[in-house]
Amino acid sequence: xxSEEGANEVNQQDAxxxxxxxEVKTSPVKKTKPVKMQLCRVLxxxxxxxxxxxDKKAKGQQLxxxxxxxxxxxxKDYFGITxxxxxxxxxxxxxxxxxxxxIKDLEEKENVIIPPGGPWVFGFNVKxxxxxxxQLQEDITRYQLSLQIRDDIxxxxxxxxxxxxxxxxxxxxxxxxxxxDPEEHSADYLSEFKFAPxxxxxxxxxxxxxxxxxxxxTPAEAELHYLENAKKLAMYGVDLHHAKVRQDxxxxxxxxxxxxGVCANGLLIYRDRLxxxxxxxxxxxxxxxxxxxxxxxxxPGEFEQFESTIGFKLPNHRAAKRLWKxxxxxxxxxxxxxxxxxPKSKILFLGSKFRYSGRTQHQTRQISALIDRPAPNFxxxxxxxxxxxxxxxxxWTSPGYAPYREQNRPDLSKLPPDMSASADAVGAGKLPYAxxxxxxxxxxxxxxxxxxxxxxxxxxxxxxxxxxxxxxxAPGGWDARTPPKTLSQQKEEKEEHEVAAxxxxxxxxxxxxxxxxxxxxxxxxxxxxxxxxxxxxxxxxEIPNVENAVVDELESQEPPTVEVKTETVKxxxxxxxxxxxxxxxxIVKTESKTITYEQNEDGExxxxxxxxxxxxxxxxETISTTxxxxxxxxVKGGVxxxxxxxxxxxxxxxxxxxxxxxxxxxxxxxxxxRTTVLTGDSNQDExxxxxxxxxxxxxxxxxxxxxxxxxxxxxxxxxTNGTGEDD
Amino acid sequence: MAAAFGRYHTAVVRGIPDSVRYDALIxxxxxxxxxxxxARQEHAAYVQALRxxxxxxxxxxxxxxxxxxxxxxxxxxxxxxxxxxxxPGHSSRRxxxxxxxxxxxxxxxxxxxxxVEDEATMDGGDVLFTGKEFFVGLxxxxxxxxxxxxxxxxxxYSVTTVPIARGxxxxxxxxxxxxxxxxxxxxxxxxxxWQEIRARGDHKYAVLNIPDDGAANCMFVNGTIMHCAADEFxxxxxxxxxxxxxxxRVQVPNKELAKVDGSLTCLSLLI
Numbered sequence: 001x002x003s004e005e006g007a008n009e010v011n012q013q014d015a016x017x018x019x020x021x022x023e024v025k026t027s028p029v030k031k032t033k034p035v036k037m038q039l040c041r042v043l044x045x046x047x048x049x050x051x052x053x054x055d056k057k058a059k060g061q062q063l064x065x066x067x068x069x070x071x072x073x074x075x076k077d078y079f080g081i082t083x084x085x086x087x088x089x090x091x092x093x094x095x096x097x098x099x100x101x102x103i104k105d106l107e108e109k110e111n112v113i114i115p116p117g118g119p120w121v122f123g124f125n126v127k128x129x130x131x132x133x134x135q136l137q138e139d140i141t142r143y144q145l146s147l148q149i150r151d152d153i154x155x156x157x158x159x160x161x162x163x164x165x166x167x168x169x170x171x172x173x174x175x176x177x178x179x180x181d182p183e184e185h186s187a188d189y190l191s192e193f194k195f196a197p198x199x200x201x202x203x204x205x206x207x208x209x210x211x212x213x214x215x216x217x218t219p220a221e222a223e224l225h226y227l228e229n230a231k232k233l234a235m236y237g238v239d240l241h242h243a244k245v246r247q248d249x250x251x252x253x254x255x256x257x258x259x260x261g262v263c264a265n266g267l268l269i270y271r272d273r274l275x276x277x278x279x280x281x282x283x284x285x286x287x288x289x290x291x292x293x294x295x296x297x298x299x300p301g302e303f304e305q306f307e308s309t310i311g312f313k314l315p316n317h318r319a320a321k322r323l324w325k326x327x328x329x330x331x332x333x334x335x336x337x338x339x340x341x342x343p344k345s346k347i348l349f350l351g352s353k354f355r356y357s358g359r360t361q362h363q364t365r366q367i368s369a370l371i372d373r374p375a376p377n378f379x380x381x382x383x384x385x386x387x388x389x390x391x392x393x394x395x396w397t398s399p400g401y402a403p404y405r406e407q408n409r410p411d412l413s414k415l416p417p418d419m420s421a422s423a424d425a426v427g428a429g430k431l432p433y434a435x436x437x438x439x440x441x442x443x444x445x446x447x448x449x450x451x452x453x454x455x456x457x458x459x460x461x462x463x464x465x466x467x468x469x470x471x472x473x474a475p476g477g478w479d480a481r482t483p484p485k486t487l488s489q490q491k492e493e494k495e496e497h498e499v500a501a502x503x504x505x506x507x508x509x510x511x512x513x514x515x516x517x518x519x520x521x522x523x524x525x526x527x528x529x530x531x532x533x534x535x536x537x538x539x540x541x542e543i544p545n546v547e548n549a550v551v552d553e554l555e556s557q558e559p560p561t562v563e564v565k566t567e568t569v570k571x572x573x574x575x576x577x578x579x580x581x582x583x584x585x586x587i588v589k590t591e592s593k594t595i596t597y598e599q600n601e602d603g604e605x606x607x608x609x610x611x612x613x614x615x616x617x618x619x620x621e622t623i624s625t626t627x628x629x630x631x632x633x634x635v636k637g638g639v640x641x642x643x644x645x646x647x648x649x650x651x652x653x654x655x656x657x658x659x660x661x662x663x664x665x666x667x668x669x670x671x672x673x674r675t676t677v678l679t680g681d682s683n684q685d686e687x688x689x690x691x692x693x694x695x696x697x698x699x700x701x702x703x704x705x706x707x708x709x710x711x712x713x714x715x716x717x718x719x720t721n722g723t724g725e726d727d
Numbered sequence: 728m729a730a731a732f733g734r735y736h737t738a739v740v741r742g743i744p745d746s747v748r749y750d751a752l753i754x755x756x757x758x759x760x761x762x763x764x765x766a767r768q769e770h771a772a773y774v775q776a777l778r779x780x781x782x783x784x785x786x787x788x789x790x791x792x793x794x795x796x797x798x799x800x801x802x803x804x805x806x807x808x809x810x811x812x813x814x815p816g817h818s819s820r821r822x823x824x825x826x827x828x829x830x831x832x833x834x835x836x837x838x839x840x841x842x843v844e845d846e847a848t849m850d851g852g853d854v855l856f857t858g859k860e861f862f863v864g865l866x867x868x869x870x871x872x873x874x875x876x877x878x879x880x881x882x883x884y885s886v887t888t889v890p891i892a893r894g895x896x897x898x899x900x901x902x903x904x905x906x907x908x909x910x911x912x913x914x915x916x917x918x919x920x921w922q923e924i925r926a927r928g929d930h931k932y933a934v935l936n937i938p939d940d941g942a943a944n945c946m947f948v949n950g951t952i953m954h955c956a957a958d959e960f961x962x963x964x965x966x967x968x969x970x971x972x973x974x975x976r977v978q979v980p981n982k983e984l985a986k987v988d989g990s991l992t993c994l995s996l997l998i
Contacts, residue, residue, distance in 0.1 A: 159882035162838065163807050234860070234885040234929070265929075273878035274863075274871065275887040278927045301926065 038100070039119040042067055042081070045147035051119070060102070061095035067124050072376045075141040077333075077364035080127035091322075092127065096357050109318055128333050128361065129237030131264045133227035137368035139220040140376050146172075146223050149230045156197050158235050166203055168226055169195035170210035175222035176380050180212045219380055238263045239330075240270075241323045243294065243312040260294070260312060262326045264334040267296065281335045287327050289320040325354055332356035338363060732858030732906045733947040738782045739830060739996040740774055742789035743767050743797045743984075750794035751987040752817060754895055759986040766983035770797065773979055773994055780949045782997075785830060793823050797984065798993040800898075801850040801868075802827040804877060805998050810837040811880045813849040816868025820850075827996070835998060840880045842873060849873030852896030852993055857903055859930045861886040864897025864920070889923045892916060898992050900940040904954075905947050905972050908933045912940030935970055938962040944990035946997075947974070953991060956980045 036056040040063055041049055050070055054063060060081060068076040081093040083106060093102060103120060126148040136142055150172065152158040153165070160168070173193065177185070190204045214222060230236055238261040245256050258276070261268035266280040279298060285307060286297035297309045314320040338360060359367070748761045774784055790796050802824045804811045812828045815821055824841075832839040842849060853864035854877065861881065863874040865888050878886035891897055893916045900917035901924070904910040909932045911921040917940050924932070937943040942955040942963030956978045957964035967976055981991055 161807060161809065161881060161883045163809075164883050232859070233883050235882075272875045273882075273886065274874055275885045275927065275929075278887070278929070301922075303922075 040099075040122065041119040042122045042124050044071070044124050045144055045151065050124075054099070056100055057098055058100075059096060059098050060093040063093075063099060063122070064095055071124075071144065072140060072378065073144060074371050074373075075137055075364065075368050077359045077361075078126055078128045078130060078141070079144070080125060082123040082125050083121075084123055090125075092325075093122065094357070128330065129231075129264065130361070131231065131237070131334075133231055134224060135365070137371045138375065139223065140378055142220070142223050142227055143378065143380065146175075146226050146230075149227070149236075154194055154197055157240075158230070158233060160196070160233060162203065162206075164229065164233070165196040166206035166210055167229060169193065169203070169207040170214060171222045171226035171229075173207060173211045174214040174217050175219040175226070178219075179215045180208070220375075234275075235261075238268060239326055241314070241319065241326075243314050243323075245310075245312055255313060258312070260323065262323070262330050264330065267327065281331055284331075287324060287331075289314075289317075289324040292317045292320045294320045294323050328354065329356040333358070333360050336360050336362070733903070734949055735782055735997040737785060737835060737998045738774075738777045739785045739787065739799055739827065739835075739998070740770075740777075740994060741787040741796050741799045741826075743770055744789035744791045744794060746791045746794040747797065747984075747987060752795055752819065753987050761983045761986050763983075769980045769983055770994065773981070773991070776953060776977055776979055777948065777995065780951055782948070785834065787826050787830060790822075790826075793820070795820050795987075796823050798852070798989055799823075799827055799996050800993045801852050801896075803831060803996055804849075804851050804854045804856070804880075805831070805837065805996055806856055806881055807883075808838055809880060810839050810998075811849075811877060812839055812841045813851055814842045814844075814847055814873065816848040816850050816866070816870075831996075831998075837998070840876075842876050844872060844876060846870070847872035847876050849877065850896055851996075852898045853891070855897055855901060855903070856884075857909070857928075857930065857932065858906060860884050860928060862889050862897065862924055862928065863887070864889050864891040866891035866894070866896060868896065885929050887924075887927050887929075889920050889927075891920065894940070895988055898944060899988075899990060900943045902944050902992060903947050904935050904945050904952055904967075904970075905974055907931070908935055908972065910935045910937050910943045910945050910954075910967075912937050912943035914940040916940075917943060935966070935972075937966055941985065941990060942967075944992055946991055948997065950974055952976045953979050955991070956982075959985070 037053045038056045038058075039051060039053050041051050042063070043049055044067075050067060052063070052066055054066075064076070064079075064081055067081070068074075068079070073079070080095075083091045083093065083103070085091070085106075091102075091106060093099065099120065126145055130136060130145070133142055133145055136145070149158065153160060153168070169190075172195070173190065174180075177189075185208075190207055193204075193207075195207060196203060214225075217225070241260045241262070243258055243260050245258055256271065259270040261270060266278065266282075266284065268275060269277040269279075279296060283299050284296050285299055286295075286309075288295045288297075292314050294312045294314055295309055297307055300307050314323060333356060743763060743766050745763055747766065748763050749758075751761070774786070778784055787796075787799070795801075801815050801820065802813055804813065810828075810831045812824050812831070815823065828839060828841060831837045848868060848870050849863075850866075850868035853866055853869035855862040855864070861877065861884050863869060863877060863886060865871060865874065871888065874886060874888050889897060894900060897920060900912035900914065901920055902910050907930070909921070909924070911917050911934050913936050921934060939955075939960045939962065942960040945952060945954040945967065947953075952967065952972065952974050954967040954976060955964055959980065959982050964978060979991060981989070981994075984990075984994070
């Protein structure tokens with residue numbers, strides 16, 4: 001829409017869709033100035049396009065909210081806006097930053113060409129694939145998820161067997177066409193559908209055969225079955241990145257091609273199609289990138305003493321950073337109760353202080369549990385669109401729009417203005433197999449209505465209630481408007497809230513056997529008992545000050561699942577600011593030890609190294625040094641421990657890393673960490689002895705307590721302890 | 728997608744040729760001679776046990792020029808209606824696959840993929856399917872190229888490789904005793920493989936530690952656990968019978984063919 005209302009001020013905070021611009025008031029006193037508008041075009045998962053005009057300075061969140069409003073999607077945390085370049089490389093739009101700046105960034109750094117003056121074109125996609133789609137609150141969310149998976153399959157991102165293509169296809173057909181009807185469905189009735197990248201007649205026949213068996217399933221049920229099957233596929237929810245692993249230090253050639261997959265459970269490593277390694281999130285202590293290399297630091301295995309670091313070579317620096325970001329986001333979303341705050345400091349940061357800024361799965365589930373509206377009505381007509389080629393240039397009068405209007409909306413007068421503004425007049429009439437057909441048997445409609453009336457709290461009301469309460473200390477708060485607390489304050493708060501409480505989230509039962517942080521030597525008892533459920537998260541302490549969020553302070557009612565701890569994962573970006581940050585902060589309970597799960601040397605099983613409850617990383621960089629300060633909070637035997645670890649990396653030929661530890665008396669003790677790459681046949685012990693000697697020579701007043709050896713190949717190797725104190 | 732784990736309707740087995748006595752491949756230095764008649768009796772009992780569990784039996788005739796032909800497991804990997812016909816690691820066994828391929832394709836109507844790549848080798852005995860994912864032992868008989876073809880053939884599942892330093896096949900000392908329960912021998916190689924599986928697999932499994940590595944080869948068929956006989960492995964048999972699992976157990980003798988490294992799973996292809 002051209003901005004003939006250019007003279008009006010538009011208040012961005014209301015997220016008013018452009019179509020309602022005429023309703024915006026102009027302040028009579030202020031001088032109005034023209035606002036530059038930009039046309040955005042978003043390709044939705046059902047193939048339709050959503051166009052909207054935004055302030056040129058709009059941030060990603062605004063566009064995202066408008067799309068979700070348009071889609072009538074409440075469980076939006078699983079989704080995101082993407083930009084795809086001609087090579088089908090995906091870039092996620094950061095909701096906190098201006099869209100314009102990100103596009104400019106893409107143009108400059110990734111050589112992506114965006115036609116000037118033309119619309120900004122994006123996609124709307126699933127960012128975090130829920131491991132258990134049945135736990136999503138609304139069918140409409142599952143619908144969007146299934147659309148994404150359908151695209152993944154057709155584009156070859158989610159490989160399937162013939163049988164799986166057929167089964168999944170049959171559920172699509174059931175959800176779109178309803179029960180198989182020999183009279184209505186001719187021999188060719190599936191020809192409009194696309195089930196697989198290479199579809200054969202044989203496949204269509206198999207789909208039909210299976211379609212017949214789904215009689216009676218509603219669209220929502222069929223979709224759920226679809227997802228229940230899709231979620232089991234090996235590549236479901238795996239975000240793949242090309243990388244290389246060097247096998248031989250002397251080998252200047254590229255090394256072995258691998259794929260790194262990021263998913264809800266951790267990091268997967270593939271060579272060709274084989275899974276050659278896997279690191280569940282609990283096993284990863286630190287993820288970092290430097291130049292075009294990506295590193296993960298792994299907890300020692302059961303029979304190993306030391307942690308190890310594995311390096312991967314990405315095509316370029318941006319790719320390494322992108323991979324790192326994806327890891328940070330996935331780890332935060334799936335593993336943490338609340339997002340880690342971005343590093344704060346008095347001094348301006350120069351580099352990336354990127355942290356995942358959205359809600360975690362834990363948070364989104366809590367909030368979603370409050371969704372209390374009747375299931376929105378929507379049309380499933382994806383396949384028709386494929387055949388009728390109605391993917392014209394996305395004018396927003398295209399057929400896709402009308403059916404998204406829901407019926408039975410909650411009373412709009414109770415909702416805040418922004419929500420009601422995006423509701424449109426009720427549109428199309430009821431469709432066959434609509435989701436609001438009352439379920440057979442279970443409860444009468446009247447009962448349901450009564451219950452709904454009883455539970456009158458809608459999201460808005462709860463939000464008002466929440467905001468009017470005494471603000472809780474929000475240790476994890478990432479809202480930029482919260483006055484930044486000093487580290488010690490935050491830590492103290494965390495201590496109070498989290499002492500002796502194992503902090504958990506509910507995650508699907510594909511977790512490491514090493515629950516509680518102990519290395520389990522003996523195999524689990526035979527037969528397997530499901531992991532014991534321990535305390536749920538104590539929600540009171542983890543309420544972030546999130547704008548749209550309402551957090552139920554009661555414990556969630558989720559079914560018991562495997563307990564998982566938040567673990568410390570250091571997110572170290574290679575370029576950060578901030579030098580002596582920690583040394584200026586009064587510290588409570590510091591220890592000058594490294595954070596590892598090293599085994600006692602006498603081979604005894606680890607006595608509960610403790611539950612790592614939180615981690616903060618602050619890094620700073622000058623021309624030649626990078627200082628990383630890592631603060632970890634551990635709960636061990638009911639006692640909270642805070643460790644401050646400061647590492648100064650001096651980049652240069654020898655890659656000598658100094659570890660500085662602050663002792664109880666406040667003095668800094670320097671430990672050396674040398675990075676080197678050993679080839680398979682070198683004498684490891686000898687090389688290490690040399691390293692230690694060299695390090696000792698260079699810093700006479702230094703104690704070597706730890707030498708970490710990076711081995712850049714597919715298999716991790718142990719590191720050895722130097723002389724000096726053990727843990 | 729996948730049927731419940733361990734449900735089968737048909738078993739393909741193969742008769743024992745006389746040549747098994749002198750010519751079957753062995754790992755041991757010294758040959759312990761197979762009593763062929765006794766072996767055939769034990770084999771018949773094995774087949775009957777499968778029949779009793781509701782399986783239809785398709786029996787291929789033994790071939791004298793293929794002394795290892797009773798071990799049909801090595802010739803194919805069958806999953807969800809697709810059969811990957813392998814290229815056995817030992818050249819003397821390559822001929823075994825033809826009859827097997829024929830019956831799978833023509834008589835049983837399976838979708839057959841044949842491993843023909845020259846560098847790829849695979850013995851079915853190295854392939855452990857848990858119902859949720861594959862583990863492939865990289866041994867003397869199975870290499871990565873073979874594992875890769877398996878991964879391409881069964882794209883629904885992750886395929887994780889497990890290095891095998893000693894021992895013939897992964898399944899010599901590690902098999903599924905029940906859904907999500909793995910029987911693992913207590914020997915070092917077996918335990919090492921189990922650690923790999925635990926660390927790198929996608930799913931969690933409980934473990935049933937079996938004192939004798941050889942006895943850790945068992946079968947979960949239509950709700951019943953088939954395992955070693957008490958007179959061959961007294962301790963291990965006891966472990967099976969006393970394990971707290973809800974499934975009935977059946978002991979199956981296999982003394983003779985064990986002399987030529989044949990264990991229970993080797994003797995059939997379950998479909």
